[in-house]
Amino acid sequence: MSATAALLAIEDLTVTFRTRAGTVHALEGVSFAIAEGEILGIVGESGSGKSVTAYGILGLLDAAARVASGRVMFGGRDLLRLSQAQLSDLRGREISIVFQNPRTALNPIRPIGLQIADVIARHDPGPAATIREKVLAVLRQVRIPDPERRLAAVPYELSGGMCQRVGIAMALACAPRLLLADEPTTGLDVTTQAVIMDLVRDSVHQRGMSAVFITHDLALASEYCDRIVVMHAGHVVEDAPVRALFAQPRHPYTAKLLASVPSAVESVDALSPIDGALPDLRRDDLPACRFSERCERRRAACDEGPIRPAPCGPDHRVACKVPL
Amino acid sequence: MTPVLELRALSKSFTVAGAQTGLAWPWRRRASSRLAAVDHVDLRVMPGEALGLVGESGCGKSTLARLASRLIDADAGEILLDGAGIHDVSPARFATSPQRRHVQMVFQDPTESLNPRFSVFEAIADPVRMLLPGSTREIAARVEKAAAQVGLPRELFSRFPHQLSGGQKARVGIARAMAVEPRLLVLDEPTSALDVSVQALVLKLLVQLRRQAGVALLFVSHDLTVVRLLCDRIAVMYLGQVVETADSATLFRAPRHPYTRALLSAIPRLPGVARATREHLDGEPRSPIDPDPNACRFAGRCPLETKLCTTEAPTLRAVAPDHIVRCHHPLESAMP
Numbered sequence: 001m002s003a004t005a006a007l008l009a010i011e012d013l014t015v016t017f018r019t020r021a022g023t024v025h026a027l028e029g030v031s032f033a034i035a036e037g038e039i040l041g042i043v044g045e046s047g048s049g050k051s052v053t054a055y056g057i058l059g060l061l062d063a064a065a066r067v068a069s070g071r072v073m074f075g076g077r078d079l080l081r082l083s084q085a086q087l088s089d090l091r092g093r094e095i096s097i098v099f100q101n102p103r104t105a106l107n108p109i110r111p112i113g114l115q116i117a118d119v120i121a122r123h124d125p126g127p128a129a130t131i132r133e134k135v136l137a138v139l140r141q142v143r144i145p146d147p148e149r150r151l152a153a154v155p156y157e158l159s160g161g162m163c164q165r166v167g168i169a170m171a172l173a174c175a176p177r178l179l180l181a182d183e184p185t186t187g188l189d190v191t192t193q194a195v196i197m198d199l200v201r202d203s204v205h206q207r208g209m210s211a212v213f214i215t216h217d218l219a220l221a222s223e224y225c226d227r228i229v230v231m232h233a234g235h236v237v238e239d240a241p242v243r244a245l246f247a248q249p250r251h252p253y254t255a256k257l258l259a260s261v262p263s264a265v266e267s268v269d270a271l272s273p274i275d276g277a278l279p280d281l282r283r284d285d286l287p288a289c290r291f292s293e294r295c296e297r298r299r300a301a302c303d304e305g306p307i308r309p310a311p312c313g314p315d316h317r318v319a320c321k322v323p324l
Numbered sequence: 325m326t327p328v329l330e331l332r333a334l335s336k337s338f339t340v341a342g343a344q345t346g347l348a349w350p351w352r353r354r355a356s357s358r359l360a361a362v363d364h365v366d367l368r369v370m371p372g373e374a375l376g377l378v379g380e381s382g383c384g385k386s387t388l389a390r391l392a393s394r395l396i397d398a399d400a401g402e403i404l405l406d407g408a409g410i411h412d413v414s415p416a417r418f419a420t421s422p423q424r425r426h427v428q429m430v431f432q433d434p435t436e437s438l439n440p441r442f443s444v445f446e447a448i449a450d451p452v453r454m455l456l457p458g459s460t461r462e463i464a465a466r467v468e469k470a471a472a473q474v475g476l477p478r479e480l481f482s483r484f485p486h487q488l489s490g491g492q493k494a495r496v497g498i499a500r501a502m503a504v505e506p507r508l509l510v511l512d513e514p515t516s517a518l519d520v521s522v523q524a525l526v527l528k529l530l531v532q533l534r535r536q537a538g539v540a541l542l543f544v545s546h547d548l549t550v551v552r553l554l555c556d557r558i559a560v561m562y563l564g565q566v567v568e569t570a571d572s573a574t575l576f577r578a579p580r581h582p583y584t585r586a587l588l589s590a591i592p593r594l595p596g597v598a599r600a601t602r603e604h605l606d607g608e609p610r611s612p613i614d615p616d617p618n619a620c621r622f623a624g625r626c627p628l629e630t631k632l633c634t635t636e637a638p639t640l641r642a643v644a645p646d647h648i649v650r651c652h653h654p655l656e657s658a659m660p
Contacts, residue, residue, distance in 0.1 A: 159608055161608070190546065190591055190592075193590065194590040194602075218594065222592070223593065258594075261594065262520075262524070263549040263597065267553065271527060271528060277490075277491070
């Protein structure tokens with residue numbers, strides 16, 4: 001992960017949300033980089049800040065969000081400093097996103113062919129016939145059977161798996177350099193999930209793109225990613241190549257997360273739930289290590305912050321004062 | 325031994341509006357079709373046993389769970405609870421009958437299935453008041469026992485669902501089902517809305533309840549890795565029919581139905597966990613509406629399909645003791 005090969009680098013990103021119930025400290029000091037051609041997984045439980053990170057990259061954060069600090073460097077530019085017009089030029093063309101629920105992400109009453117054509121017309125205008133050919137080509141690429149007929153289909157006429165293929169087709173339509181996929185297969189059946197994930201991986205590899213794959217499913221991330229960033233309560237706690245992460249997790253949270261995955265064990269007795277819950281992110285006295293209240297390895301040093309990921313092996317970083 | 329729950333040729337179909345053909349007047353009923361959600365299913369759950377019911381969305385597993393717990397009426401077939409038929413009792417009457425307490429349900433999302441205006445105590449006491457009426461003290465004792473069984477501290481009794489964590493809400497959902505001391509818990513995707521760390525907690529709790537209270541489980545899930553850990557036996561459903569039933573270890577080691585094999589091979593594995601060859605099911609399941617009675621429902625997606633599969637529907641047959649498969653060409657017992 002040398003700095004020169006990084007396609008996108010997030011540096012010290014801190015995001016808060018103003019709500020009626022107080023300020024939510026959603027992200028704090030988040031840093032990681034995505035290399036050219038790499039598939040990076042972001043893994044964490046709900047509330048860990050995975051989606052906020054992805055939306056932050058694309059400038060899609062809610063109006064209540066405030067970026068307190070940080071940079072998102074992409075092609076020599078800080079995405080956080082771009083105007084809305086510049087972001088609109090970038091989204092879909094250089095960085096695109098596949099959303100979690102294709103049924104809500106697609107316009108329910110507009111034919112899918114037109115929805116994909118909209119993206120192409122925005123970034124790469126041309127005669128209608130040319131655009132139609134491009135739409136068909138990308139539908140074929142995501143292996144939608146009988147694409148000529150499907151052009152006129154509206155989302156409710158398609159199954160969940162087909163809708164997600166359309167979502168992926170839209171994301172790939174302008175050949176972006178980076179694809180963000182936010183839980184793209186949650187809610188799909190395992191058989192469909194396998195097909196969709198293969199499709200994402202093959203498309204990314206064929207086009208030499210990079211991808212960020214956000215998921216709560218460690219096993220799924222391990223199959224499709226080169227490297228995994230583990231998030232907990234708005235912090236990056238560990239960042240490592242897949243093999244190293246699973247062979248030797250260094251952060252206590254990563255180790256506990258692995259021990260709670262059903263496919264990793266042979267009997268329920270070997271499963272170990274993580275005690276306690278995520279800290280309430282509205283607290284103003286959040287500890288330096290947000291896992292410390294659930295951690296058996298806690299020492300006095302754990303309260304002295306800030307604790308940020310530090311190198312602990314080849315291409316391996318951990319944010320812990322007493323790593324495993 | 326009498327099974328706690330026995331389903332015999334249980335069927336349920338739903339009417340769906342068919343395509344309008346030709347000239348039709350708006351006041352004339354359209355030609356309707358039937359969606360066969362559950363089609364002649366036979367299942368048994370023995371006392372204390374955990375039976376897993378798996379399949380993809382739309383295969384009828386949730387409908388089956390709702391039929392088995394008498395929330396909806398079956399079209400045909402029998403449901404026996406401890407040997408006594410309950411299929412001809414209407415759901416409304418069953419809800420207040422003495423047998424209701426023997427079959428209890430745990431729903432998918434604890435946030436959606438708890439009444440937001442009921443405190444934890446009220447949520448657990450509600451089914452007790454309905455099904456095991458007694459003095460205030462007796463009811464409180466039952467609530468406390470159920471809460472202790474699932475590890476809910478008394479301090480939480482006065483809280484409301486929005487003041488609870490996901491794991492605590494899941495415990496309340498299970499406690500209110502356990503409070504009336506059922507013989508069978510029907511669980512419909514009880515962990516699919518939970519994070520893995522909370523899911524692990526719920527799974528451990530269910531195992532503990534089985535060991536301590538001897539309650540039988542009918543566990544409906546799309547997640548085979550979870551079902552494998554929890555259940556003794558697994559039934560696989562495809563488009564309304566059971567296609568394979570076997571004990572968990574056998575089903576995982578040597579599935580005999582091509583659909584089961586495809587389902588197993590699609591499970592994501594952690595590094596270092598072996599997998600048989602990755603096999604992809606292309607295409608979509610056939611439509612469950614008006615299925616062709618003379619074809620296997622898996623035909624069209626099956627890698628082993630022959631002409632026979634589209635001219636004659638396979639029936640369930642035993643390929644080994646306690647291992648039944650609905651396939652003309654079952655796989656060899658030893659996986660390649």
